Amino acid sequence: MRRILSGRLILYLFFILILDICFMPMIRVGWVRPVLSYLMVVHASLKWGWQRTWGLALLMGIIREPVGVQPIGVEMTALVTAALVLDFSAHKFEHKSAVIQAVMAYCFVLCVCVFSAILEVMIVPDRTLEWHPVTAGIKTALYTAALCPAFFYFTARWFEDRPRTRQFELFDYSQN
Amino acid sequence: MRPRRPYYLFAVFVLPALFALQKYQISDPVQIMALSVIKPLLVVGESASSALSRIGSTAFRFWDAVSQYDAMKQQVAVLESKVMQTQELERENVRLKKLLDFRDSLKVRSVSARVIGWDPSPWRKIVILDKGTRHGIQKDMAVIVVEGLIGRIFNAGPETSKAILLIDIDGRASALADNSRAQGAVGGDGTGTLSMRYLNLDSGAAVGETVITSGIGGVFPKGIRIGKIETISRDETGLHLTAAVRAFADFKKIEEVLCVASYPEG
Missing domain, CATH: 2.40.10.340 (Rod shape-determining protein MreC, domain 1)
Incomplete structure (x- = not known):
């Protein structure tokens, strides 16, 4: 299983953070842009088979929050909470199909956006819960889920993931 | 059987921690410091994205530019006459402002x-x-x-x-x-x-x-x-x-x- 504090993974997390800040605004539709950082957690859960992704979600939150504008701790908490839900879903549902993976990515991104909005209302004084973050979260989740296949492909190439193969030993040579 | 992790304890401890963080107002200094550290990466990223954007928009507008050349020429002539009128209005404005004892700029x-x-x-x-x-x-x-x-x-x-x-x-x-x-x-x-x-x-x-x-x-x-x-x-x-x-x-x-x-x- 891949280590969470490996240099390659942390470098990749910073790389996709720069993509989120500098390049994703270029490909926005209206005011909706995808968030690749959230897809990384989904990739770890669905493609690498991590049973607990809250550690990666926490690390992603620690990297993203200092450059954001939300209060410290809000996005981190939302990511970790959504990761717990994702872990449960990945354990319960079959997720080999690309469509199922996209649906789970959509649900994960939507959970993060909604949890962030709710936590911000609870933490920040004079902030009221409005529909705009929820509708923005729905559109962002749709756009982000649509990029799942491309993101999973390039991430697999970056980490040189090989498909798991099974070897069947036809003859037991240990007795000779 | 492995004991179940009490995940609800996470919520019990996290919310008070978030309130405490908000009280001591550490968000702004941390965010300012982090942005200063990653500024070079952002500058490089922005330069690359601007270059990509310019290439795309240049290619896209090339064909339009060829067909719009004649219309643009006429528009330039109209705009030049408007610039002359604007300059005259500007001179008049200068005179009026002096009369009213306003500061110019x-x-x-x-x-x-x-x-x-x-x-x-x-x-x-x-x-x-x-x-x-x-x-x-x-x-x-x-x-x-x-x-x-x-x-x-x-x-x-x-x-x-x-x-x-x-x-x-x-x-x-x-x-x-x-x-x-x-x-x-x-x-x-x-x-x-x-x-x-x-x-x-x-x-x-x-x-x-x-x-x-x-x-x-x-x-x-x-x-x-x-x-x-x-x-x-x-x-x-x-x-x-x-x-x-x-x-x-x-x-x-x-x-x-x-x-x-x-x-x-x-």
């Missing part, structure tokens, strides 16, 4: 900056600029482009600063309509549109009027263009009018901005 401190990124939150309209307090940018400076006002500086570090756009859910500017002098507050609702709120029912605001900053509050200098009124209707309470404002500035294509101090120099 207000000296305000200004700093130019480049947009190097956008806030990572999907629903916020906040841009990251490549200059900070070291270059003369301070909190609450107005941020403008050639077309008009786009926002204000709400967080300034030594190397970078963040500007909240008017179309952001927290973007606000006190404004008035230039003809009727109706006063209100222009702000965004987070969806990319502007509206002017809290207009009096008998304010006389009309469709087509230009909205400018009123200078009330001391954040934005008076007289900066914001947009044009498109529609006017009563708000939910029925006590005020709300006007939809079409901004002069294109918020999706912000590249270079000017940060202007509210008060004159000297």
